[in-house]
Amino acid sequence: MYVAVKGGERAIDNAHAWLAEERRGDTDVAELSVAxxxxxxxxxxxxxxxxxSLYDPDLAALAIKQARGDLIEAIFLIxxxxxxxxxxxxxxxxxxxxMACDRRISATFKDAPGGQVLGPTFDYTHxxxxxxxxxxxxxxDAPGAAPRDAPTPHIxxxxxxxxxxxxxxxSDDTPADLTREPLALPADRPLRLQALTRGDEGFVLSMAYSTQRGxxxxxxxxxxxxxxxxxxxxEIPELGFAIEIGExxxxECETVNQFQGSKTEPPQFTRGYGLVFGQSERKAISMALVDRALRWKELGEDDMGAPAQxxxxxxxxCDNIQATGFLEHIKLPHYVDxxxxxxxxxxxRREAADASATSKEAAE
Incomplete structure (x- = not known):
């Protein structure tokens, strides 16, 4: 915390009080509840x-309320x-x-085994x-709206x-935990997927879009x-087996990508993969596209020099909290610097002016 001027602590307290007032808004309007x-x-x-990186709808809703709808600030709080x-x-x-699917679609097979379930989507709205x-x-209420309870095989x-x-x-290897250990490069695929799933949706979307544009x-x-x-x-050690603790x-998104083959791999389709908390299909699709772009080395492809590779x-x-922290710190006092x-x-400027004057005198 920077407190570089006299009275700074009092000013900060007042700013917090003003923030709380702005967060509440017009008191004649009913307050939003967390629910x-x-x-x-x-x-x-x-x-x-x-x-x-925390599955708790109530805490996420509370963070959104506290952050006045600023989702990055809410993510920081969580x-x-x-x-x-x-x-x-x-x-x-x-x-x-x-999975008990509320929505399950495929763009590769019209008559997908297990059926297509449009579910709640903006895709067909005007x-x-x-x-x-x-x-x-x-x-x-939507007539007949209910999740598909039967197991649904993957396409x-x-x-x-x-x-x-x-x-x-x-692999039986335990992947590194990005929430407890700093990112280290080169990163294996599990670590890359962790970074992408908690990466900023806008950034991952932009990277995915860039791959579609060539x-x-x-x-x-x-x-x-x-x-x-x-x-x-x-898994409970005392019991010797796993028990269900919730849901x-x-x-989840799996993309099917063209692959012409390499010195080590035959021509075949390859995959991109995305898995995200909640209903976040734009993020899951974007994640799958970027995941596939980052696999160029393991598939023996050429490096095209693309940002997404x-x-x-x-x-x-891609981490919006690190980016926000580094970006916003420059608005804090840097008086000495x-x-x-x-x-x-x-x-x-003095030295340049002196040199110019000396040069002018010599010319005269």
Missing amino acids: QIREQLKLAVNRVMAEG RAYRTTLPRFGHSVPVETGD RLLDFKLAAEGDIP TGFLNKEGLIQTEKE YARNHAFVGELRIGRVPVEM IELT DEEFVLYH FQSELELIRKL
Whole structure:
């Protein structure tokens, strides 16, 4: 904290009080409750949970309220809170094939095994303002709206039966935990995926868009996009087996990408992968595209020099909390630094003026 002027602490206290007043807004308007934010601003809540690396809709909603709707500030609050929590165990990997799907679509197969479920989506809306919402009228329930409870097999599994898509390598190694250890390069794929899933949605989207515009070899189809709830299990040593401790909502995306083959791999399709907390399909698709772009080296492809292929560039700049901290610190007092720069400029100008005068005298 910078307190470089007399009375600075009092000014900061007053700023906090003014912030609280601005956050509340007009007191004649009913205050938003955490429950309202959680239920009616669900996509914002999902983003805060995903980029904050903590699945708790109530805390994410509280953070959004406290941050006056600034999602990056809310993500910062959630990450800060997360560091105070004790860790007493690990969950086992979730089985997304057992997901109770609210939404499950494929852009590669019309008659996808298991069926297509459009679910709640903006895809087919007309993007016209609905002024009925301003009247605060009730919205009728969707007829027959219910998640698909039966296990839904992955589309890529059917491609894999013909050997047309690269088989993912399985490993028993425990991946590094980016929430507890600093990022180290070169990063393996699990670490890259962790960075992308909690990376800034806008940044990851921009990187993904760049690959579609030719700044990487990345012609992708959405093999499958699914949104739904999966059980979370945890192994209890005293019991000797895993028990279900809850469930979480996830968005999963697998892309199918063209691959001409290399010296070590035959022609086949390859995959990009995205997995994000909550309903966050734009982020999941973007993540899958960038994941595929970053795999160029392991697939034996040529480096096209595209930004999305540069592991260091992508992973070090996708974190909006680090970026925000470094960016916003420059608005805090830097009086001493600036005074030294100012004195240096004045000195250089004096020296330049003296040299010019000397040169002029010599010419005369």
